[in-house]
Amino acid sequence: MTKKWFTETVASTVSNLGTSTENGLSSEEVKKRQEQFGSNELQEQAGKTVLELLAHQFKNPLIFILGIGAIVSFFTGHLIDAVAIGVIIVINVVIAFWQEFKAQKGMEALRDMAAPMAQVRRNGEWVDIPAREIVPGDVLKISTGDILAADVRIIEANRLSIDEAALTGESEPVNKKADALEDGHIGLGDQKNMGFMTTMVTSGTGLGIVVGTGMQTEVGHIADMMANTEETKTPMQERMDLIAKSLMVVALGVVAVVCVIGLYHGMPWLEILNTGISLSVAAIPEGLPTVVTIVLTMGSTRMVKSNALAKQLAAIETLGSTTVICSDKTGTLTQNQMQVMKAYDASGRYWEVSGKGFSPEGEFKPLSHSTDAKDSPEMMKGLVVATLCNDSEYIQDGDKSTVRGNPTEGALIVAAAKAGLQQAEMLSSGGYSIVEKFPFDSGRKMASVIVKDLQGKHFLAIKGAPDVVLRNASGFMVNGEVVAHQPTSMEGNLAVAANPAEEMVVSYEAAIQDFAEQALRTLAVGFRELSEDDLKRDHTELEQDVTILGLYGIMDPPRPEVRAAVDSCYDAGVRTVMITGDHALTAAAIARDIGIIRSEEDLVVTGSQLDDMDDEELRRICPNVAVFARVTPEHKLRIVQAQQYNNEVAAMTGDGVNDAPALRRADIGVAMGITGTSVAKDSGDLILLDDNFSTIVKAVRQGRQIFDNLRKFIRQALTANVGEVSVILFAFLFMGPEVALPLTPLMILWINLVSDGLPALALGVDPEEKDLMERKPRKRNESFFSDHLGTRIVIRGLAQGGMSFLAFNWAMNAGLSANYAQTMAFAMLVFCQLWHIFDSRSFSTLFRKNPFTNKSLLGAVALSATLSLGVIYTGVGQFIFSTEGLSGSHLITVFLAASLPTLVLSGLKEVTKIKFV
Structure with missing residues (x-):
């Protein structure tokens, strides 16, 4: 809807759209407009196909590099390596694909909200048609309970109100009218003469001329924005992409360096290729996407428990x-439930009304006085009036309390229930009956009903805008007695008394102002005793000379x-x-x-x-x-x-x-x-x-803890990768043309996925840091490696790689076999990582954190060590990984020496407070 139809008169709207309020559109005209405007439906954008989604997963740089490594391994005869890498690729791709496949639903939900049928005037007759056949210019009949099938300019409104909360955020139904509006710059919520597609009619009837269909409606405009709104990558996705690209650059750089060194020493191409494969595997944490997904899944499970x-x-x-x-x-x-927050009686007393939403549990708490609400005749009479002069219905089903009808009127019924007055009982067995209703309209700004009470007497119960009720008032009820009041002058909208009741008028006006300053919607209540002759008079006469009982301040309160x-x-x-x-x-x-x-x-x-x-x-x-x-x-x-x-x-x-x-x-x-x-x-x-908004805060806490634990995991994983790469680089730099690889690709995969991966996964359930919710939030462009984390990863990784190379080099110089030397290097790197995992738990040093607070981590370390020893000492492990069993003395030496990088560097940091160590 581009034209500002709300500024047009009914006559100009009819003229501009070439229609007739008496006859509607002709069949011929409908066909023309259907060809011009199309169906009254929201257009759905086609989502990605399954194959497109699957192909999208291979755009991940990590997956791309692993794929190259698997292919090279296969063609160079390293079948076990190729299969292992292939399995890792499949796991990562399937997890990512499934997460993305479950999206793509938003437009379907919008389409489901549309009304299926509508009643329009065609060729001078009212006909029921499928909503998709509506065209601009159709005259649409509007009734209580309808879901509007298109955007309409209201041309007739009989106590018509429409709930537009889903479209505008308004908590109250909007009372509609047919008059043109002068201001052309108002928002949807203030367009009182318009009705919008998918909104629901809560009361009344009316007619509207269709001014927008399908994608030309306000909800269609939203659908178009949804289709064209780019979904941004989350900060974590941006950081993970950066890590992946950085690792790819590092891997290619390291491979290039090794190739240059190999060519310089005259090494055969096949050996250089095998080394390149090993380095590619070493440089990339193959389990990173999988472990990140698992850590996030565990966090998701905890979040569900917090709603x-x-x-x-x-x-x-x-x-x-x-x-x-x-x-x-x-x-x-x-709470999205209107509630009486404050009450005022004509004697000048205030009460605060407690409770939550439409629940009848609550009480009237006296403010600056000690009178119970039930001891105030005017307050109790006012609640009787508010309950009987009311078109809403209070419904209680077990523990669930709801209101059918206008939420503001429902709030009055609930307030009465808190004072012991039940609407249903009052009308069934309480002796009250409604004789005649005079509904609210915007001209009178009030509603009234004739009530017959339990003594058989009649009175008029009136409810309306406070200023209007005062203008029609002849007195106030004070402590159960009527005090006369006759206005002698007017100031603004409020009458000013010049008689003994003047003090009550001033107090009444002050209460109105007080409620307004608190953004409370204010309603006044009053009554008038009626004689038999009064029952024959017009309601406009009866609504004069009213006795004011009090005021109610209503709002949708904060949770x-x-x-x-x-x-x-x-x-x-x-x-x-x-x-x-x-x-x-x-x-x-x-x-x-x-x-x-x-x-x-x-x-x-x-x-x-x-x-x-x-x-x-x-x-x-x-x-x-x-x-x-x-x-x-x-x-x-x-x-x-x-x-x-x-x-x-x-x-x-x-x-x-x-x-x-x-x-x-x-x-x-x-x-x-x-x-x-x-x-x-x-x-x-x-x-x-x-x-509940407070649930978001719990989720923020969970999110911060997860981010901390992911940083811990990435620190652990990348430190292992730096160690694996550096041990091979040290071998190339210091062993000359007769270089032998300290680690095989399969050994590197084992360290990444099992000996390092399992304990690192347990970091995902590490208890939160004490200052978690006291830190300032991270900025969007803050790196995973902020606060010198990247430097610590490199320094500790080099230290671990150096220890592993020393073990390998010592074994080779001692005349031990190449397999034994590789096993020494393998064991050294495994135990270096197991020691380092305890330092990764803290952003300070391991001496500041109790190692026994994460029992899952202790179990994972024990399991990882056991499995890795199985690789060294079992026949199956030796066959697959080409390892040899280490002697007891060598194993103990390796275990103790592996602790040195962690203990020495952590001790240095603890003493010197240098952050990058």
Whole structure:
């Protein structure tokens, strides 16, 4: 929908679309428009085929290098090496393929939300047609319970309200009208004369002229944004890609150096090729993709126990990198259930109403007085009025409490239940009955009902806007007695009394102002005793001379645990930004209450202000904005992109269709599992099973721990690779043209996958560091090797490679066989890694961490040592790996000497505090 139909009058809309409100479109015209505009359906982009997804997995540089190594091994007769490498490739490709194959669903969910049938006027008659056959210009009948099948300009509204929460983020149904709007720069939530595809009619009836179908609707626009929104790589994926490319460069560089040295010494090409294979295998941690996936899967399992379901494993670590959480308000920070928060009676007393959502559990807590609500005649009478003058129905099914109808009216019924008044009992056995209803309309701004009470007397129960009720009032009920009040002048919308009731008017006005400052939706209640003659009069006459009983302040309150969760984010250096379709005042009040707005420097920016900003201005103000209010899906997308441009790692929460493009674009999209639409869930990376913001904070903690453990694993794995490469390089540099390889490719594979891989995998369950949630979050461009980790990997790897070469060189000089010497080098490198695993657990030194706090690691080290000894001492191991059994003295010497690189370097770091050691 490109034209601003909400600014057009009904007559101009009819004229511009060439239709008729009495006859609709003719059959001939419908055919023309169907050819012009196509079907009223959302277009679905074709996803990748299975073969395309499978081929995509081989673009990983690690997989590419391993593939070359497997091929070379096969053609040079190293069949066991080729098979082993091939199995590793298959495992990595299958895991990655399966994770990606499970995506590609978002558009299907959008299509499922569309209405299947619609009632339109064609050739002067109302007909039911499939929604896909609707065309612009059709006159659409709108009734309670309908899902709108297209975007329409409302031309007739009879108490019509539509729930647009999934599209706009509004927590309340929107009352619709047919009048044209003058402001051409308002957002969807303020377009009171428009109806949008996929939204639901909650009450009333009406007519609308179709102004947009299919991809030309607002939801179609969102679908188009989803299709064209590029899904960003997570920070971990970017880091892993960088590691893979770096390893590829290193591997090729090392191979090139060895080839040059080999050619210089005149070595045969076959020996140079075998050495190149060994170095390629040594330089690449073959188990890295698999182990990363396993570590993330374990983290995913822990997250599910905390009510966070990760759809993509890479998203788990991303949470730990998050620097800003862009959170939707309704249903995430708030309960998505309207609730009476404060009550005021005409005697000037306030109560705070406790409880959660639509649950009847709660109480009226007196504020600055000691009167129980049940002892206030005006409060109890007011709750009777609020319950009876009400079109909503309270439903309790076991422990589950819900409201059918308008949520604001439902909040009044629940408040009454907290004071002991049950709607169903009052109307069935309580002696009350409804004689006649006069529903709310925008002209009167009130609703009223004639009630017959248990004494057979009649009274008018009235509920409405506080200023309107006061204008129609003739008195206040104070301590059970009616105090007369006659307005003598008007100031603004409120009447001012010049009689003994003036103090009550001032108090009443102060209560209205107090509730408004807290962003509470305020409703006033009153009553009027009726005679038999009154029953025959028009309701507009009856709604005069009302006695005011009190006020109720209503809102969708914050979740009780959100304040602590926002504070935890703040302490961890993670900003929380509210992005909502709701009004700025309401959003700002809640943001202050829960700690998102903490100072005067925290800005509140509206959608209309965003429209006046270019992207550069938005990026500039983003670090200072705490609340974005009254925003559209395009705004949400721009905000996320601006955060990312500022090098922030942005998490975006949402539950509606309007959130889908931003969820898809964000570094991590967090969808609501209970109230979230299918579109939001399919667009997100993480689903909150309890719709609770505090669950995100738990997930951030898990993500940080996982990142720490992945760094520990990568440190361990790459240190092993540096050791394997360096032992071969040392041999080439120091042994001359008669060089013999200290390690075979199969030995290197064993170290990478078993002797080093198993214990390194146990690092994935290492307990969290004490300062985990006190550190500042990592920036998007921060490397895995920050804080001198890369230097430590190289230094320790060279030390381990040096020890392994010394063992090999000593055995060769001692006249022992080449196989025995290789076994010595193999055992030395295995035990060096097993000692080093305990140092990898800490970012300080191993002397600062209790080795017994990770029992899984102890078990993995014991298992790895046992299996590696099996390679050395069993017949099968000796046959496959060409090893020889070491003597007892040699084994003990190797075991003790292998500890030196770790103990010496850790001791040096502990004493000198040098970080890079």
